[in-house]
Structure formats: C-alpha cells, structure tokens
Amino acid sequence: MPVMDDLDRQIVGLLAQDARRALTEVAGQVGLSVSAVNERVKRLAVSGVIRRFTVDASPEALGLPVLALIWVAVPHSREAAFRSFAAEHPAITECHHVTGAWSYLIHLRVSGLDGVEAFLDRLKSDGLLERSETMLALSTIRTAPLVPR
Numbered sequence: 001m002p003v004m005d006d007l008d009r010q011i012v013g014l015l016a017q018d019a020r021r022a023l024t025e026v027a028g029q030v031g032l033s034v035s036a037v038n039e040r041v042k043r044l045a046v047s048g049v050i051r052r053f054t055v056d057a058s059p060e061a062l063g064l065p066v067l068a069l070i071w072v073a074v075p076h077s078r079e080a081a082f083r084s085f086a087a088e089h090p091a092i093t094e095c096h097h098v099t100g101a102w103s104y105l106i107h108l109r110v111s112g113l114d115g116v117e118a119f120l121d122r123l124k125s126d127g128l129l130e131r132s133e134t135m136l137a138l139s140t141i142r143t144a145p146l147v148p149r
Contacts, residue, residue: 002047007032009148011040012049016145019053056145064091064109067137068116071102072123073130079103082128091119102133 004012010030014021027037044050059065074082086095086106094107110116116134123129 002044002049004044004049004148008040008044008049011037012044013147015041015050015053016147056143059109063111066110066112066115067140068106068108068110068119069135069137070106070108070116070120071133072104072106072128073101073132074103074128075130078128081126085123085126085128089119091115 007030011026014026014029023034023037023041027034030037032040041050059067072082082104086092086104091108091110092106093109094105096105097103098105108116108119110119113136116136120129120132120134123132
C-alpha cells in the first residue's frame, strides 16, 4: 500500500465526507494549490487508496428497506464459485471472508423477507451453502464513510 502523508489523509478525509466537494474548497482547507490537490487525488486513485467516488443513496428510498446479515458456511469445493457469485450479486452490499465457524458474512439488501428467502434458496440450489444463520437489522444507528485518522 502506498505511503500517505498527513496532507493525503486530510484530502481523503474531506472527500470521504463529501466526494462532490470542490477541489478549490479542499485546497483551501489543506493549504495547497488546486493543481497540487488534483495531482494528489489522481495519485491516490491510481495507487488504490481512493477506490471510487460514489453516491450514498438511501436504501429505503430505493425500495430496499430490509438488511439481512447472513453468516454462511461454504463447501470447500465450491469456494471459487461462491466468490464469483458474491462478487456479482446485486443485492449483496458487502461480503467478508471471516475467521471462526463461518466462511463469510454477507450484508444483503432486499425489498422484503421473500427476497432473503429467494437468495438463500439460490445459494442452496447452486450448491454454494452448507449452512447459514440469518439476522435482520431492526434499525441502523450509524453508517459512516471511512475517514483516515
């Protein structure tokens, strides 16, 4: 991973809070010229520190109010197939390879409980699931962008 200095961290922090923030505003806050900030942002993007600029849309407004957290155990022989499936499935917002009794933790966003059931049925029918445990989020207290410290 590339080495970041304090100015890089400040720039990433400001953009993490608001990716649409004008570079002139960022430059003023970190004490650099706009062109210097622009070059740093380009370097941070090329190096992979900044992965993407995105919109944080409300799941409820998009008709996806149900957040299911699903622990899954994947058959060892189906690991590669599961990873491909998870990387492409549009309802999976996060998928983490984890330690312990489970193989992965999935964050699934769907319109209703029938979507959770259909998702699990698909995993089973594709032979990608040994066992699972599903929890539903009742409410979300906090979501936040990752800001360097």
